[in-house]
Amino acid sequence: MILILKNGVTDDQIDHVIQKVESMGFQTHLSRGTFRTIIGMIGDESLTTEQQLQSIPGVQQVVPVLPPYKLASREAHPESSVIDVSGVKIGGGNLAMIAGPCSVEDRDRMMRIGESVVKSGANLFRGGAYKPRTSPYAFQGLGEAGLKILREVGDTFGVPVVTEITDPRNVELVAEYSDMLQVGARNMQNFVLLTEVGKTDRPVLLKRGMAATIQDLLMSAEYVLSQGNPNVVLCERGIKSFDPSTRNLYDVAAVPAVQGLTHLPIIVDPSHATGRPDLIPPCALAGLAAGADGVHIEVHDCPEEAKSDGAQALLPEQYNEIVQKMAAMAELLGKTISPLPNSTTKNTPPTEALA
Numbered sequence: 001m002i003l004i005l006k007n008g009v010t011d012d013q014i015d016h017v018i019q020k021v022e023s024m025g026f027q028t029h030l031s032r033g034t035f036r037t038i039i040g041m042i043g044d045e046s047l048t049t050e051q052q053l054q055s056i057p058g059v060q061q062v063v064p065v066l067p068p069y070k071l072a073s074r075e076a077h078p079e080s081s082v083i084d085v086s087g088v089k090i091g092g093g094n095l096a097m098i099a100g101p102c103s104v105e106d107r108d109r110m111m112r113i114g115e116s117v118v119k120s121g122a123n124l125f126r127g128g129a130y131k132p133r134t135s136p137y138a139f140q141g142l143g144e145a146g147l148k149i150l151r152e153v154g155d156t157f158g159v160p161v162v163t164e165i166t167d168p169r170n171v172e173l174v175a176e177y178s179d180m181l182q183v184g185a186r187n188m189q190n191f192v193l194l195t196e197v198g199k200t201d202r203p204v205l206l207k208r209g210m211a212a213t214i215q216d217l218l219m220s221a222e223y224v225l226s227q228g229n230p231n232v233v234l235c236e237r238g239i240k241s242f243d244p245s246t247r248n249l250y251d252v253a254a255v256p257a258v259q260g261l262t263h264l265p266i267i268v269d270p271s272h273a274t275g276r277p278d279l280i281p282p283c284a285l286a287g288l289a290a291g292a293d294g295v296h297i298e299v300h301d302c303p304e305e306a307k308s309d310g311a312q313a314l315l316p317e318q319y320n321e322i323v324q325k326m327a328a329m330a331e332l333l334g335k336t337i338s339p340l341p342n343s344t345t346k347n348t349p350p351t352e353a354l355a
């Protein structure tokens with residue numbers, strides 16, 4: 001860390017700052033300029049905090065040299081991480097294609113949707129069994145019954161499944177049925193939940209909170225990593241804005257910005273980012289063009305009957321069409337849509353139209 005001292009700081013104050021910082025266990029390096037005096041601190045940053053340093057008389061500003069998300073940072077791990085979700089790789093040129101309805105619904109419907117998205121090229125099936133709803137009167141999800149359905153779809157079509165975890169008390173239960181735990185936007189800063197999923201070995205899909213900065217997102221990832229679980233995939237899903245034209249504001253620039261700061265993969269979710277089926281396909285392509293490590297899209301075979309987020313669902317045939325375009329873009333970018341765990345073909349664009 002670097003301490004910038006106040007204009008007109010006295011020699012006594014400088015001596016005091018040096019003595020204080022050295023007593024904490026740091027080495028110091030004093031540099032006196034014509035207008036400013038700065039002190040470089042060398043040592044283990046966990047021995048103090050910015051707030052503590054800021055309160056030493058004579059200190060104007062504390063400038064951290066390393067990011068506070070040490071494990072998530074690129075400095076700590078220059079190579080891009082590749083996260084393995086039960087055989088499906090995400091990151092380092094491997095693309096996740098996550099698709100499925102917002103909520104897990106009845107078994108037959110889930111089977112139909114699962115079959116069609118897998119046929120189209122999805123490599124992870126999604127659906128929420130526990131839904132974090134704004135209204136306590138809205139559909140809250142099928143709970144464990146929904147987890148069982150999700151697992152059955154995954155096992156039937158040989159596709160790993162991802163589902164949302166909303167409550168730290170359910171971590172073991174949800175981990176038992178799913179291949180990846182989704183921490184949703186509303187829970188991105190639920191630190192108890194992050195700590196609990198960090199104690200598991202399940203890959204975590206961590207969605208950006210709707211009012212979270214990129215640094216907030218990376219600090220939340222750090223919670224999971226710091227518990228020993230290195231398998232975190234980030235997700236840009238739109239942030240709040242003043243404009244009601246779209247459900248959220250799709251921050252596509254966050255993708256390369258995040259990749260510059262962390263080795264963790266980041267995917268995009270144009271469904272929640274835009275809330276509009278007409279905007280999802282172009283925004284999915286924009287996400288890939290910006291370097292995203294995958295795309296998360298909600299698909300429903302009868303949106304008017306969907307228990308949640310029907311208005312933003314793509315129909316299976318629309319999903320099929322966009323996957324073909326995404327496969328073409330993947331090829332252009334020299335990336336691979338990760339094959340399903342037992343499949344031997346790579347980057348296979350779906351060729352058949354859906355029945």
Ligand code: PEP
Nearest residue numbers: 102184185186207237272
């Ligand atoms: C979801 O994936 O259905 C969901 C609730 O997403 P988010 O947390 O991004 O709103």
Ligand code: MN
Nearest residue numbers: 102298308309
């Ligand atoms: Mn949803």
